[in-house]
Amino acid sequence: MKIVVAYKWTSDPEEATVGSDGHVDWSRARPGISTYDPVAIELARRLATENGAELIGVTVGGKGVGVPLATKAVLARGLDRVVVVEDDSLTHAGQAELAAAVAAAVRHIGDVDLVITGDSSVDVAAKMVPTVLAGELGWPALAEVTDVGGQPGALRVGRAVPGGAQVLEVSGPAVLAASADATTPHVPGMKDLLAAGKKPVEHVDLASLEVAPRRAVMTLTGRARPARKVRKQQILDTSDPAAAAAELVKALRAVGAL
Amino acid sequence: MDFELSDEQELVRSTVREFAEAELAPVAGEVDHDHRFPEEVVPKMAGMNLMGMPYPEEYGGAATDYLSYMIALEEVSRGCATTATIMTAHTTLGTFPIYKFGSDALKHKYMYDMASGRRLGAFALTEPGAGTDAAAGSCTAILKGDHYVLNGSKIFITNAPYAEIYIVFAKTDPDADGTHGMSAFVVERGTAGFSVGEREHKMGIRGSSTPPLYFTNCSVPAENLIGHEGMGFKIAMSTLDGGRIGIGAQALGIAQSALDAAVAYAKERVQFGKPIAANQAIQWMLADMSTEIDAARLLVYRAASNMDHGRPYSTEGAMAKLFASETASRVAGKAIQIHGGYGYTESYPVERHYRDAKITEIYEGTSEVQRMVIARAALR
Numbered sequence: 001m002k003i004v005v006a007y008k009w010t011s012d013p014e015e016a017t018v019g020s021d022g023h024v025d026w027s028r029a030r031p032g033i034s035t036y037d038p039v040a041i042e043l044a045r046r047l048a049t050e051n052g053a054e055l056i057g058v059t060v061g062g063k064g065v066g067v068p069l070a071t072k073a074v075l076a077r078g079l080d081r082v083v084v085v086e087d088d089s090l091t092h093a094g095q096a097e098l099a100a101a102v103a104a105a106v107r108h109i110g111d112v113d114l115v116i117t118g119d120s121s122v123d124v125a126a127k128m129v130p131t132v133l134a135g136e137l138g139w140p141a142l143a144e145v146t147d148v149g150g151q152p153g154a155l156r157v158g159r160a161v162p163g164g165a166q167v168l169e170v171s172g173p174a175v176l177a178a179s180a181d182a183t184t185p186h187v188p189g190m191k192d193l194l195a196a197g198k199k200p201v202e203h204v205d206l207a208s209l210e211v212a213p214r215r216a217v218m219t220l221t222g223r224a225r226p227a228r229k230v231r232k233q234q235i236l237d238t239s240d241p242a243a244a245a246a247e248l249v250k251a252l253r254a255v256g257a258l
Numbered sequence: 259m260d261f262e263l264s265d266e267q268e269l270v271r272s273t274v275r276e277f278a279e280a281e282l283a284p285v286a287g288e289v290d291h292d293h294r295f296p297e298e299v300v301p302k303m304a305g306m307n308l309m310g311m312p313y314p315e316e317y318g319g320a321a322t323d324y325l326s327y328m329i330a331l332e333e334v335s336r337g338c339a340t341t342a343t344i345m346t347a348h349t350t351l352g353t354f355p356i357y358k359f360g361s362d363a364l365k366h367k368y369m370y371d372m373a374s375g376r377r378l379g380a381f382a383l384t385e386p387g388a389g390t391d392a393a394a395g396s397c398t399a400i401l402k403g404d405h406y407v408l409n410g411s412k413i414f415i416t417n418a419p420y421a422e423i424y425i426v427f428a429k430t431d432p433d434a435d436g437t438h439g440m441s442a443f444v445v446e447r448g449t450a451g452f453s454v455g456e457r458e459h460k461m462g463i464r465g466s467s468t469p470p471l472y473f474t475n476c477s478v479p480a481e482n483l484i485g486h487e488g489m490g491f492k493i494a495m496s497t498l499d500g501g502r503i504g505i506g507a508q509a510l511g512i513a514q515s516a517l518d519a520a521v522a523y524a525k526e527r528v529q530f531g532k533p534i535a536a537n538q539a540i541q542w543m544l545a546d547m548s549t550e551i552d553a554a555r556l557l558v559y560r561a562a563s564n565m566d567h568g569r570p571y572s573t574e575g576a577m578a579k580l581f582a583s584e585t586a587s588r589v590a591g592k593a594i595q596i597h598g599g600y601g602y603t604e605s606y607p608v609e610r611h612y613r614d615a616k617i618t619e620i621y622e623g624t625s626e627v628q629r630m631v632i633a634r635a636a637l638r
Contacts, residue, residue, distance in 0.1 A: 032272065069265040076269060187277045190307035190320035190330070193269045 062091025304375025335511025352379020
């Protein structure tokens with residue numbers, strides 16, 4: 001059995017700073033595995049252990065996604081090997097392009113039984129890649145996956161749905177997007193970290209994969225911030241709490257808040 | 259000169275930080291408030307190979323370099339200083355003597371359990387009348403047939419109630435001069451004549467248990483002697499040489515946690531219509547704190563790197579511990595000042611950091627001892 005985990009190596013927007021002019025400074029944001037991907041890796045790792053399956057990481061993106069620190073970080077979490085598609089043209093790629101590149105990498109690996117992804121990436125959070133990826137592969141896609149077990153051809157998938165949960169039996173290859181809180185990721189031990197550097201990393205040239213050409217290019221041409229509300233800076237005298245409460249209610253009613 | 263950490267060292271930092279933020283920081287306040295030894299954490303740390311990092315894999319360790327071990331200790335301390343005390347007392351003090359000086363038989367018998375973290379270790383050197391003057395100890399170990407009989411007591415022994423393996427220093431030649439005559443033994447919990455007393459109630463690292471030990475005609479097999487008779491002082495000092503770098507790392511973690519808390523508070527606390535972080539007085543305090551922590555970090559990492567590369571590290575380790583520990587106390591004090599009245603309450607962690615920091619100036623060699631070591635090197 002072959003299980004692929006599609007992960008992203010990217011910077012966390014919470015570590016970026018925004019200047020007063022709206023400029024985003026990413027210089028202090030350290031890249032890492034996208035926040036929810038370790039959950040996907042953990043679900044995949046457990047299934048791989050249950051089945052004796054090979055666990056393969058796939059990542060695509062611009063320069064830097066395949067640096068040794070990145071591949072070691074993800075291999076330390078229990079993957080057997082990693083396939084990296086690193087190309088400048090993917091630096092500002094949209095979701096469809098990234099999904100197409102991941103699909104091509106999955107076909108390159110061959111005989112993959114299952115692809116698991118994180119809920120969404122920490123930097124874009126579009127939640128589109130798993131579905132587009134499934135479309136590229138011609139496989140079903142399931143989101144909000146909380147658990148996966150069973151064997152190839154008879155996978156048992158638990159997922160959260162509004163108001164409850166579902167359990168599905170999946171008979172063929174599929175793309176599963178792990179729910180962000182599906183499980184607590186296993187934190188690698190020190191031996192795992194040291195062993196990661198010895199695991200195989202395959203760098204695949206994007207040009208060698210059969211990826212469909214870009215259909216549309218989106219370029220950000222403008223942005224605007226919402227108008228800032230002028231704060232009233234109204235300070236109530238609270239020496240008489242009852243009077244202050246009455247004045248607060250009056251002020252809130254005056255602005256339509258109550 | 260390359261100041262960059264290797265990929266593996268960066269991963270150690272990020273991984274241990276992830277663990278510390280998830281498992282240690284959330285209970286650190288409660289551990290301190292209740293004077294509770296965090297028993298549930300030790301197996302988790304063992305599971306991550308954090309309890310024997312620098313020892314070879316054949317002995318159950320993770321075979322990391324010493325710098326990686328220091329980075330891990332710093333991150334553990336940043337989450338919980340008590341847990342860092344448990345970790346370093348076990349990994350360095352409790353395990354190193356057996357690894358470095360023990361016979362093959364002793365290593366075979368104890369190293370795997372200790373380096374894997376299955377059994378906790380403790381280091382029993384200090385006595386009521388022998389602190390900095392370690393050679394003044396009065397605990398004796400007299401050879402009788404194929405056993406040594408120990409009599410005496412030890413105080414302030416970290417991990418004691420939970421440890422199973424103790425490195426105990428005792429005089430095999432009570433009449434010998436100065437530092438001679440002291441030997442080191444492995445004593446197992448449950449040995450007849452060996453008991454653990456009531457723990458101390460301390461100012462800081464309150465979850466770390468430090469009771470006295472009592473030896474009354476305690477019979478220990480002769481093969482549990484580490485090295486040979488008379489080597490005890492050398493074993494103790496050699497162990498503390500590496501251990502003091504670890505205390506520097508612990509102090510770093512405390513200082514960094516205090517700084518992080520102060521920065522967060524300064525950004526949120528609004529007085530006179532603006533965050534106090536906008537005030538130059540606060541900014542200058544934060545600048546000094548950041549600079550001192552960075553300087554301390556470089557000293558600690560250099561000492562650890564020297565150890566890894568076979569370069570001298572005794573003076574460098576003393577500098578690292580001296581500066582990092584005093585930095586931790588200064589930074590924690592300033593962090594309280596930045597928090598104002600709230601900093602003086604248990605609602606914020608900075609008062610705990612202040613109390614935790616102080617011990618780093620004292621144990622495993624006081625700041626005064628470190629100054630002696632450094633001065634001796636300077637005056638050579």
